[in-house]
Amino acid sequence: xxxxxxxxxxxxxCTPAAxxxxxxVASVPDRHAYVWAGGMDSTVADQLLVVGAxxxxxxxxxxxxxxxxxxxxxxxxxxxxxxxADGRLLANTWVANTSWLFDVSSPRAPTVHASLKGASGNxxxxxxxARLPSGNILVAYNAGPGxxxxxxxxxxxxxxxxxxxxxxxxxxEAGDTAMTPYTVHPVPGRDRALVGLGEMGMGPDYRYHETSxxxxxSTAPLAPLALIxxxxxxxxxxxxATSTVAPTANGAMFANTFYCGLYHVNGLDGDTPSxxxxxxxxxxxxxxxxxxxxxxxxxxxxxxAALPGVMVLDVSDPTSPREVARLVVDGxxxxxxxxxxxxxxxxxxxxxxxxxxxxxxRFDPATGAIAxxxxxxxxxxSIPGIMVHAPNGAMLHPHGVAWGP
Numbered sequence: 001x002x003x004x005x006x007x008x009x010x011x012x013x014c015t016p017a018a019x020x021x022x023x024x025v026a027s028v029p030d031r032h033a034y035v036w037a038g039g040m041d042s043t044v045a046d047q048l049l050v051v052g053a054x055x056x057x058x059x060x061x062x063x064x065x066x067x068x069x070x071x072x073x074x075x076x077x078x079x080x081x082x083x084x085a086d087g088r089l090l091a092n093t094w095v096a097n098t099s100w101l102f103d104v105s106s107p108r109a110p111t112v113h114a115s116l117k118g119a120s121g122n123x124x125x126x127x128x129x130a131r132l133p134s135g136n137i138l139v140a141y142n143a144g145p146g147x148x149x150x151x152x153x154x155x156x157x158x159x160x161x162x163x164x165x166x167x168x169x170x171x172x173e174a175g176d177t178a179m180t181p182y183t184v185h186p187v188p189g190r191d192r193a194l195v196g197l198g199e200m201g202m203g204p205d206y207r208y209h210e211t212s213x214x215x216x217x218s219t220a221p222l223a224p225l226a227l228i229x230x231x232x233x234x235x236x237x238x239x240x241a242t243s244t245v246a247p248t249a250n251g252a253m254f255a256n257t258f259y260c261g262l263y264h265v266n267g268l269d270g271d272t273p274s275x276x277x278x279x280x281x282x283x284x285x286x287x288x289x290x291x292x293x294x295x296x297x298x299x300x301x302x303x304x305a306a307l308p309g310v311m312v313l314d315v316s317d318p319t320s321p322r323e324v325a326r327l328v329v330d331g332x333x334x335x336x337x338x339x340x341x342x343x344x345x346x347x348x349x350x351x352x353x354x355x356x357x358x359x360x361x362r363f364d365p366a367t368g369a370i371a372x373x374x375x376x377x378x379x380x381x382s383i384p385g386i387m388v389h390a391p392n393g394a395m396l397h398p399h400g401v402a403w404g405p
Contacts, residue, residue, distance in 0.1 A: 001079045001385055006182045007093055015041065015203040021030040022297055025369055027290045027346055029133050029343070029344045029405065030053060030082075030343040030345070030348075030404060030405060031052070031053060031054040031057070031107070031404075032050050032052065032053050032054075032107050032108070032403075032404050032405070033050075033051045033052075033053040033213065033341075033358070033401050033402070033403060033404075034048055034049070034050060034051075034052075034079070034083065034089060034102075034104065034110070034349050034401065034402040034403070034404055035048070035049040035051055035358055035388060035398045035400075035401050036076040036077075036079045036091050036197075036354075036397060036398065036399055036400040036401070036402070037047055037049055037076055037388055037390075037396035037397060037398040037399065038074065038075055038076045038093075038397050038399070039072060039073065039074065039390070039394060039396060039397075039404045040150075040287075040356075040394070040395055040396070040397060041073070042072045043072075043393075043394070044072065044390055044394040044396065045068040045069065045071070045072050045390075046068070046069050046071045046072060046073075046075075046076050046093055046096075047066050047067060047068045047069060047076075047390060047396070048066065048067050048069070048089075048100075048102055049063050049065070049388065049396070049398075050063065050064050050065035050066060050104075050107065050110060051063055051064065051358070051386070052064050053115050053343070053348065053350075053403070055347065055373070055375060055376075056343075057346075058156035060375065060376060061228055061360075061375075061376045061377060061378070062379075062384050063388075063389070063391065064108050065107070065108035065109055065110060065390055066110075066390070067109075067110045067112060069093065069109060069112060069115070069224040070098075070101050070112075071093045071096040071098060072094055073095065074093030074094070074096030074098065074293070075093055075094040075095040075096070075137075075399075076091065076092075076093050076094075076398075076399050076400070077091075077092050077093065077094040077127070077200075077399050077400065078091070078092055078127055078129065078399070078400050079091030079092070079129065079400040079402050080126050080129045080130075080131070080137075080402055081294065081341045081342075081402055081403065082341075082344065082403050082404065083104050083402060083403065083405065084131060084135060084159070084405030085135065086105070086135065087103060087104050087105030087404075088101060088102065088103060088104070088113070088159055089102040089104050089110075089402055089404070090102075090129050090137055090139070090161075091400065092127065092198060094125075094127070095202075096117065097116055097117060097119075097125055098117055099115070099116040099125055100112055100114075100115055100163075101113045101114040101115075101160070101161045102118065103214070104404055107404060107405055108327040111163070113160070114160065114161040114216070114304045116128070116157075116161050118145050118226075119139065119153070119155035119157075119163050119166045120155065120163055120166040121145060122144065122145060122153070122166070122168055123141035123143070123144055123145065123151075123152050123155065123166065123168060123326075124141060124143060124144065124146070124152075125142040125143045125148060125152065125200070126139050126140070126141055126142070126144045126179070127140050127143055127182055127183070127200055128140040128181075128182060128183045128184050128209065129140040129184075130185050130186060130193070131183050131186075131361060132156065132186055132219065133186070133328050134329075134398060135159065136156050136157060136158050136159070137156070137157045137158075138154060138155075138156055138184050138186065138193060138219070139155045139157060140152070140154060140181035140182060140183060140184040140195060141153050141154065141155065141181060141183075142180050142181060142182060142199065142200050143180060143199075144168075147202075148202045148206075148239070149203075151168050151169050151170060151178050151179035151180070152168075152169050152179060152181045153166060153167055153168040153179075153181065154166065154167060154169070154181060154184065154193070154195065154217060154222055155167075155222075156219070156222055157184055163296060164227075165221060165222045166221050166222060167217075167221075167222045167224065169178065169181050169195070169197075169215060170224060171215070171224060171226055171227045173227045174213065174227060178197060178209065178211050178213065179197065179215075180197055180199045180200075180209075180211060181195045181196075181197060181215070181314075181323060182195075182196050182197060182198035182199070182200065182242055182243070183195070183196040183198075183242060183244055183245050184196070184230070184245065185245045185246050185253075186219065187247070187253060187268050187269075188247050188251050189334075190268065190269055191220040192204065192216060192217060192218055192219060192225070192252055192268060192269075193216075193217045193219050193252060194214060194216060194217075194245045194255070194265060194268065195214060195215040195216075195217055195224075195245070196214055196242025196243065196244070196245045196255055197211045197213050197214060197215060197242055198211050198242045198243070198258070199211065199241075200259075207226060210240050210241065211231045211240070211241060211242070212229060212232065212240050212241075213227055213228060213229050213230055214227075214228040214230065214242060214245065214255055214263075214265065215227055215228065216228060216268060216273050216277060218304055221310070222338075225271070226271065226272065226273055228265065228273050228274060228284075229274050230242070230255070230257065230275050230277075231274070231275070231276070231277065233262045233277060236259065236260075236261075236280065236284050237259040237284055238257055238259050238260050238261025238277065238280050238284055239257060239259070239261055239277070240257055240258070241257050241258040241259060241260045242255050242256070242257055242258075243256050243257060243290065243291055243293065244256050244291060244292055244294070245265075245296045246260040246293065246294065246300075247295065248295050248297070248298045248299075248300070248315055248318075249295075249298050250298055250316065250318075251264045251299045252315065253268060254295075254300060254315065254318070255275065256271060256281075256290055256293050256302060257290070257374075258289045258290060258291060259284045259285075259289065259290070260280055260281040260282070260283050260284035260288075260289070260290040260304075260306075261275060261276055261277050261279075261280055261281075262277070262279040262281065262283075262300065262302075262313070262321065263275040263277055264276050264278045264282070264315075264318040264319060267348045276280065276319075278315075278318065278319055278320065278321055279313060279319075279321045281302060281304050281311060282304060282306040282307065283304060283305055283306030284306075287305070287379050288305045288306035289305050289336070289338075290302055290303065290304050290305065290306075291303045291305070291336075291337070291338040291339065292338060292339045293340065294340050294341060294342050294349070295342075296297050296342055296346040296365050297314040297346065297364060297365055298314060298315055299312050299313065299314060299315070299324070299365070299368045300312070300313040300315050300321065301313075301340055301342065301349065301363070302340075303338055303339065303340050303351070303352075303353070304326075304337070305335075305336040305337060306331075307326065307328050307337075308328070308329055308334065308335060308336060308337055308353070309326060309328040309329045309337055310323040310326050310327045310329040310337060310351065310361065310370060311323060311325075311326045312326065312328065312338060312350070312363075312368045312369075312370055313315065314368060321348040323369045324367070325367075325368050325369050326366040326370075327370045327371065328368070328370060329359070329372070330403045332356075334352040334353055334355060334359065334385070335353060335355060335382075336353045336354040336401075337351055337352075337353040338353045338354070339351065339352040339353070339399060339400055339401060341400070341401045341402060341403060342363065342403070343403045344403065345365075346361055346363060346365035347362065347364075347365065348360060348361070348362065348363065348373070348403075349361040349362075349363050350401040350403070351371070352398045352399060352400070352401060355397075356387050356389075356395050356397055356398065357371065357385045357386065357388065357398075358385060358386050358388060358397060358401060359376070359384060359385040360372075360373040360384075360385075360399055361373060365398060368403075372384050
């Protein structure tokens with residue numbers, strides 16, 4: 001999928017839609033948001049910022065710590081959604097083809113524990129990360145080593161970033177150009193993982209190969225098991241380019257695509273899994289993509305550029321999702337929402353998009369109601385959201401956000 005980090009972006013903010021009020025929750029276990037951001041030009045280092053995310057604190061919405069990494073214009077992209085129990089956080093700089101393992105055991109003083117390139121010499125271009133029950137990290141590598149060619153794969157890393165095992169994403173049903181792991185998530189209760197396939201590409205002139213499939217993997221040992229086509233409906237491109245795979249509280253697994261299809265994935269404990277389109281979000285063009293999603297309980301929470309904003313679906317019945325809420329933002333100020341990440345209590349959602357802003361929404365995990373948190377804003381501003389700056393004042397472009405204690 002095309003990189004969505006734009007290094008020249010308009011100033012952005014947003015206004016809430018007329019949603020039902022969402023109650024405040026007094027105790028939020030995650031007290032910091034880790035914002036993965038890059039400079040607007042080569043004079044500013046890529047860096048991880050620590051933002052106060054406890055709404056009861058005087059530092060709510062303020063940058064309270066940071067650490068620079070060894071790249072500039074490296075395009076900070078995906079990172080884990082949450083800090084691990086032992087205080088580690090893995091993130092990638094896409095153009096630099098480098099992942100950074102942070103130690104955030106001191107929440108406001110993160111450090112770089114290690115920098116990583118590829119796995120086992122046969123895959124590179126790390127894109128997405130997911131924790132296994134053991135605490136080790138599954139990494140989706142989007143392509144082979146070198147100049148972004150060949151099949152990618154998966155690797156399991158330990159807490160220090162060392163490779164435990166790895167395997168290339170081969171399939172007898174598709175060529176190497178289709179074997180591009182983009183997103184990954186373990187299947188609950190199984191030694192298996194669901195992988196979404198899709199290309200990130202390299203640069204504005206890259207010629208994309210459209211992918212319309214998932215892969216089922218074994219995690220013990222690590223190996224691809226089955227290719228899962230995403231059926232087209234003959235009406236749109238909603239089967240193209242997986243963005244997120246994730247489970248819900250009832251154990252169902254779903255996958256959404258950048259072109260706005262949502263698929264329920266069945267049969268993941270057998271040999272012949274399948275995917276069925278169960279919902280189509282608004283949009284589905286190159287300018288109105290449906291990017292990152294997350295789940296809380298049996299709610300699917302989706303960034304939708306066409307709104308622009310976030311939609312919440314109740315997927316308690318996996319075959320018949322229904323919309324229960326949406327948050328619409330001011331597209332002139334906050335264009336193309338892209339990233340959503342939820343805290344451990346399921347009560348706060350961080351949102352980023354095209355521009356130098358991070359927004360915070362309140363979420364009610366009981367009803368699915370969502371509303372913009374107007375108290376998360378820059379000092380002296382009446383506009384919700386914060387404009388992201390480095391400690392030296394340079395403007396940054398945030399992409400991923402993770403939550404931590």
